[in-house]
Amino acid sequence: MKKLWILILLLIAGAAGFVYFSPMFEKTPPSIQIESNGFTNLKKPLKVILKDESGIKYYRVTMIAGGVVSELATLTDPAMGKEVVLKINLPKTNAKQIKINIAAVDNSKWHFFAGNEAKKSIILQVDTTAPLTEIINNSYAIGNGGSAAAVVKVSDENLKDKYILVNGKYRFNLTPFVKKNYYVALIAWPVKEKTFDAELVAEDMAGNIVKEHIPYYWRKYRYPKAKIKISDKFINSVAKRVLEKMDIPIPNDPVEIFKKVNETVRAMNEKEIHDLTDKVYEDKISYFSIARFNPLPGSAVRAYFGEQRTYYYKGEKISNAIHKGIDLAKVKRAKIYSSNYGKVIAEKYIGIYGNTLIVYHKLGLYTLYGHTSVFKVKVGDKIRRGQVIARTGSTGAVFGDHLHFGVYVQGYAVNPIEWMDPRWIKLNVTNVINGAKRIINK
Incomplete structure (x- = not known):
C-alpha cells in the first residue's frame, strides 16, 4: 500500500512537472x-x-x-x-x-x-480638422538656381509639422516669426531642376494634412557652358594630391583618377557641405537684415554659378559637373572679407574645395569660401561685417589662386550673384519679410 501511494505521488509530481515545464503549458x-x-x-x-x-x-x-x-x-x-x-x-x-x-x-x-x-x-x-494655413507674403518670382522668401501662417492646436516643399522632394523648414502661428523661410530652386513648384505643408498629430500652393513666377536664368581640357599635369599634380589628402586609393588610369575626383569625391564633398548647411538655428526671429556680399573687393569673375562643365582628355569627353559657386580672382593670397555678421560653423579641408570656410548668417543662409590658403577665424567665432576671415589660395582641385564663393539656403547651393546684388536682396527678401511683418502687426 505504501508503495502504491509513493507511485501515485511520483505520478502526480511527474504530471505537475510536465504541466509546469512543458511548452504546451x-x-x-x-x-x-x-x-x-x-x-x-x-x-x-x-x-x-x-x-x-x-x-x-x-x-x-x-x-x-x-x-x-x-x-x-x-x-x-x-x-x-x-x-x-x-x-x-x-x-x-x-x-x-x-x-x-x-x-x-x-x-x-x-x-x-x-x-x-x-x-x-x-x-x-x-481630431478630424486639418490645420489652417495662409500665405502672408512671398517673393514675386524665383529663378532656376535662385532663392526666394515666404512668410506663412499655420495654426492647429495639435500641430505636428510644418514646412515648405519644393518639387515634392526638397524640404525647407519654417522658423517662428514675430507672433504665434506665423513662420518665415528662405527657399531655393535647386539648379539641377528644370521646373519649380512650392507648397506649404502642415500636418497635425492625428495625421490630417493640408497643402497650399505658394505662387511664384519663374525667372529662367541661362547658365554658361564650358568645355575644359584636362592635362596630365593637372591629373598628376592636382587630382592625385586631392585623393592622397583624403586617403582614397589612386587608380592607375589617368582618366579614372580624374573621374574619381570629379565624380566620387565631388559627391562626397557636396554631401558634406549639404549636411553642414542644412540647419536653421533660430528658435524664433522678429527681423532679418542682410547686406550684399562682396567677399573679394576689386576682383574679377573667372567662372559663374551654374556653369555646365564638360571635361575632355586627349579629345575625348570623360566627365561633367555643374559649378555651384562663383570664382573670383584678384592677387595671390588676397584678403577675404565678411560682408555680414555671422558665425563660423566649419573651417576644414573639403576635397575639391580645398581649405574651406563656412559661415552661418541666420534663417538657413550660409556662405562658403573655398580654396583658401589661410583661415583667420575658427569654428564658433562670431564674425562682424568687414572682418578679414581668410586669404585666397589654390588648395583643392585647382591650379590658380582664387576664391570659390558659394551661397547655400538650407543645404542647397544657390546663385551668389543674387546675394551680391543689393537691389535683388531688397526686392526679393527684405521687402517681403518686412512687408509681412507689417501685415501681421496690423
Missing part, C-alpha cells in the same frame, strides 16, 4: 502592441500587433465612444500563428475622445486549457 500571455501617438482622425486604420510563441487563437477589439460600446473586430482561430497584424478601421463618431480595448488569448494549455489572456487599452484624442 507556457504561462506567458500574448504581447499587444498598438502603433499610435494618442491621436486619430478616424481615417487611418489603427495598427495592432499581437504576438505569442504558442500562437494566437482569439482576439477581440472594442471601442467606447460617448458611453457606447462597439465591437470593431473579433476572431477565434487557433491557426492564426505566432504574430497577428490587425488594421482596425475606426467608425465615425462625434466624440472627442475614444477608448480602444483589446483582448487576446494564446494557444497555451495553461489555466485548465483556457490559455493565457492579455488585455490592453488606449485612449485616443479624435
Whole structure:
C-alpha cells in the first residue's frame, strides 16, 4: 500500500512537472502592441500587433465612444500563428475622445486549457480638422538656381509639422516669426531642376494634412557652358594630391583618377557641405537684415554659378559637373572679407574645395569660401561685417589662386550673384519679410 501511494505521488509530481515545464503549458500571455501617438482622425486604420510563441487563437477589439460600446473586430482561430497584424478601421463618431480595448488569448494549455489572456487599452484624442494655413507674403518670382522668401501662417492646436516643399522632394523648414502661428523661410530652386513648384505643408498629430500652393513666377536664368581640357599635369599634380589628402586609393588610369575626383569625391564633398548647411538655428526671429556680399573687393569673375562643365582628355569627353559657386580672382593670397555678421560653423579641408570656410548668417543662409590658403577665424567665432576671415589660395582641385564663393539656403547651393546684388536682396527678401511683418502687426 505504501508503495502504491509513493507511485501515485511520483505520478502526480511527474504530471505537475510536465504541466509546469512543458511548452504546451507556457504561462506567458500574448504581447499587444498598438502603433499610435494618442491621436486619430478616424481615417487611418489603427495598427495592432499581437504576438505569442504558442500562437494566437482569439482576439477581440472594442471601442467606447460617448458611453457606447462597439465591437470593431473579433476572431477565434487557433491557426492564426505566432504574430497577428490587425488594421482596425475606426467608425465615425462625434466624440472627442475614444477608448480602444483589446483582448487576446494564446494557444497555451495553461489555466485548465483556457490559455493565457492579455488585455490592453488606449485612449485616443479624435481630431478630424486639418490645420489652417495662409500665405502672408512671398517673393514675386524665383529663378532656376535662385532663392526666394515666404512668410506663412499655420495654426492647429495639435500641430505636428510644418514646412515648405519644393518639387515634392526638397524640404525647407519654417522658423517662428514675430507672433504665434506665423513662420518665415528662405527657399531655393535647386539648379539641377528644370521646373519649380512650392507648397506649404502642415500636418497635425492625428495625421490630417493640408497643402497650399505658394505662387511664384519663374525667372529662367541661362547658365554658361564650358568645355575644359584636362592635362596630365593637372591629373598628376592636382587630382592625385586631392585623393592622397583624403586617403582614397589612386587608380592607375589617368582618366579614372580624374573621374574619381570629379565624380566620387565631388559627391562626397557636396554631401558634406549639404549636411553642414542644412540647419536653421533660430528658435524664433522678429527681423532679418542682410547686406550684399562682396567677399573679394576689386576682383574679377573667372567662372559663374551654374556653369555646365564638360571635361575632355586627349579629345575625348570623360566627365561633367555643374559649378555651384562663383570664382573670383584678384592677387595671390588676397584678403577675404565678411560682408555680414555671422558665425563660423566649419573651417576644414573639403576635397575639391580645398581649405574651406563656412559661415552661418541666420534663417538657413550660409556662405562658403573655398580654396583658401589661410583661415583667420575658427569654428564658433562670431564674425562682424568687414572682418578679414581668410586669404585666397589654390588648395583643392585647382591650379590658380582664387576664391570659390558659394551661397547655400538650407543645404542647397544657390546663385551668389543674387546675394551680391543689393537691389535683388531688397526686392526679393527684405521687402517681403518686412512687408509681412507689417501685415501681421496690423
